[in-house]
Amino acid sequence: MSQTENAAADQQTRKGAPLRVVLVGAGHRTMLYARYAKEEPDKMTVVAVVDPDPGRRARAAEEHDIPKARLYRQIADLPTAKDLADAAINGTMDSIHVATTIELLHKGYDVLLEKPIATNAEDLAELHQVADETGRRVQVCHVLRHAPFYHAIKQAVHAGSIGQVINAQLAENVSYDHMSVSYVRGTYAEASRAGSSMLLAKSSHDLDLMAWLLSGNRPVRATSSGNRMFFVPEQAPEGAGQRCVVDCAIESSCAYSAKRHYVDNGWWSFYAWQSLEGETLDPSREQMLESLRIDNPYGRCVWHAEADIVDHQVVAVEFEDGATGSLSMIGNAARSSRTIHLIGTKGELFGTMQDGNFTLREIVNTGRSGAEHQQGDRRRRRGAHARRGRSPARRGLRQRAAR
Numbered sequence: 001m002s003q004t005e006n007a008a009a010d011q012q013t014r015k016g017a018p019l020r021v022v023l024v025g026a027g028h029r030t031m032l033y034a035r036y037a038k039e040e041p042d043k044m045t046v047v048a049v050v051d052p053d054p055g056r057r058a059r060a061a062e063e064h065d066i067p068k069a070r071l072y073r074q075i076a077d078l079p080t081a082k083d084l085a086d087a088a089i090n091g092t093m094d095s096i097h098v099a100t101t102i103e104l105l106h107k108g109y110d111v112l113l114e115k116p117i118a119t120n121a122e123d124l125a126e127l128h129q130v131a132d133e134t135g136r137r138v139q140v141c142h143v144l145r146h147a148p149f150y151h152a153i154k155q156a157v158h159a160g161s162i163g164q165v166i167n168a169q170l171a172e173n174v175s176y177d178h179m180s181v182s183y184v185r186g187t188y189a190e191a192s193r194a195g196s197s198m199l200l201a202k203s204s205h206d207l208d209l210m211a212w213l214l215s216g217n218r219p220v221r222a223t224s225s226g227n228r229m230f231f232v233p234e235q236a237p238e239g240a241g242q243r244c245v246v247d248c249a250i251e252s253s254c255a256y257s258a259k260r261h262y263v264d265n266g267w268w269s270f271y272a273w274q275s276l277e278g279e280t281l282d283p284s285r286e287q288m289l290e291s292l293r294i295d296n297p298y299g300r301c302v303w304h305a306e307a308d309i310v311d312h313q314v315v316a317v318e319f320e321d322g323a324t325g326s327l328s329m330i331g332n333a334a335r336s337s338r339t340i341h342l343i344g345t346k347g348e349l350f351g352t353m354q355d356g357n358f359t360l361r362e363i364v365n366t367g368r369s370g371a372e373h374q375q376g377d378r379r380r381r382r383g384a385h386a387r388r389g390r391s392p393a394r395r396g397l398r399q400r401a402a403r
Contacts, residue, residue, distance in 0.1 A: 018042055020085040022109065023049040023064075024075065024100060026056040028270045029114050030091030033141070037064060047085050050075055055277035075100060081108030090114060093187075095195020098123040101138060102130050110137040115208075116200040142208045144338075149353045150209060153340065156349060157213055161360055163346030165214055168325035170206050170340050173333035179311065180256050181268040183331060184231050185298045189307035198309045199224070203329045206338065210317065210325045213342070218320045226313025230332055236303035243299050245292045256302045263288045272298045 018041065023030050026049050037044045048070035049060040057071045072078050081087075087110040092100045098118050101111050117140045118124035131138050144150050157165065174183070188194040188201045199207065211219060229235075237254075241247030244258040251257050262272035263285060275296050276283045283291070292299030300306075311331040318324050340358070341350040351358025 018045045019087060020045055020047045021112075022047065022078065022085045022088040023051075023060055024088050024090045024104065025092035026051040026053075026060040027091050029141070030089050031060065031063070033089050033091070033112065034060070034064065048072065048078070050078055053277070055281070059277070059281055075103040075107070078104075078107060081110075086110065087112060093195055094119055094201060098127045101127060105130050105134045105136045105138070108134075108136065110139075112139050112141060114141045116196060116204040119196045119200060142205060142212075144205045144209055144353075145212055147353065149351070149356060149358070150213075153342075153349060153351075153358060154213060156360060157342065157344075161347065161362070162342060162344030162349055164321070165217075165323050165342055165344050167323065167343045168210050168213060168340070169342075170210055170326070171328040171330070171338070172203050172206050173335070173337045173339070174202065174329065174331045175336040176255060176332045176334065177261055177267055178336060179331035180231075180302050181261070181271055181298065183309055183311070184302045184305050184307050185258075185300055186271055189305060189309055191309055194309070198226075198311075198313060198329065199315065201309075203313075203327060206327050206329070207315070209340075210327060214319055214323060214325070217323060219317050220320050221318040222315060224313060224315040226310040226329070228308065228311050231302050231305070231307060231311050233303055236301070240301050240303055242301055242304050243293065244301060245289060245299060248301060258292050258299045259289070262298060263292070272296070 018037075021034075021037070021044060023034055023046060034046055037046045046060070046064035046066060049057055049064075049066055050072040051057050051060070052073055057073075060066060061068070061071055070084075078084070088104045089112045090097065090101055090104065091114045094116055097113060097116070101113055104111050117138075118127060127138065145154075156162070182188050183198060183202070188196075188198070191197060194201060237250060239249035240254075241249065241251075244251050244254070244256075248254070251259060254260075258272075261267045262269065273283055273288065273291070273296075276287060276291055280287070297305075310329075313329045315327040315329075316324065317326070336354065338353040339351070340353075342348060347360065347362040349358055349360050
């Protein structure tokens, strides 16, 4: 019996039982996906965790009632799938996605892998090969495909509502607070530490959506440009210090104040207090402020954080049939949003994900011609009336009243 047939037999044996999963890398995304076990316990249960950080192992164990014997420091210590679980949720750092997933595949696990799947083409090809050889399944968390907004857009495109897609324009506007916590002060601020670029770490969702919405139409060319323009020392306002609660004269009025974001407002606490996890999972206000004062990277001034990842970037893509697409990633928006505008041979579609709806316009022949010139002519006549001291708007009101 082949490995694939063995896997199918195992699934049949456990049919009706909840899926048993192992958490690998108990960071923010992994713990978010693991919530499903709490929401639907008859469909999924967490049976083990792998993480080098003892604090994170303890946190996962507490949340999911995992016995001490099933808390592992590394994948090498993890039993094979047949002895423990059906699948693994891999939320490790981008640079080790492929290496850790290959380990799990060899141990017999199917893997739910956080995006990006890989950071280079060679690793991606190797992972594909190992998945084929082991007969295991790797599913990538391009979760926006399953968001109702994009799912409905996919259905409209597939149904031919706008005809053949000519151009796809996508934009991801990253809010100032998200940009500063993750890509200025946080783990993904330096490419060498994060192991991936801004596009891979943040906007791989959007590039995936572009390719998915034009499925069957292979991208053949791409160009990109971007830089770090705003979050640099040269942009620091007068009075800005090195750390928000130590030497900053403008902290109380600064939009990026670490004290306001992470202490007063409680934003992004999962990231901001990572350095305190070894002491407590529920730090006091005094502990938070002391942490920001001393060595917590989230206490740094956004203009002096020594980050090197881009804060805005543009990508242009050409597809096999001649269609084009573009993605703009812009950090420092007042409000996070993802926008889309598709133009096709029969119409167009545009909307904002956060609004939860999109507009579909179809090209319809009304039998009228020269509409734009007619509008322009009418406006020109109104302008001539105005220059002569007459008001066409008031005149129109009088005419309607006289009827």
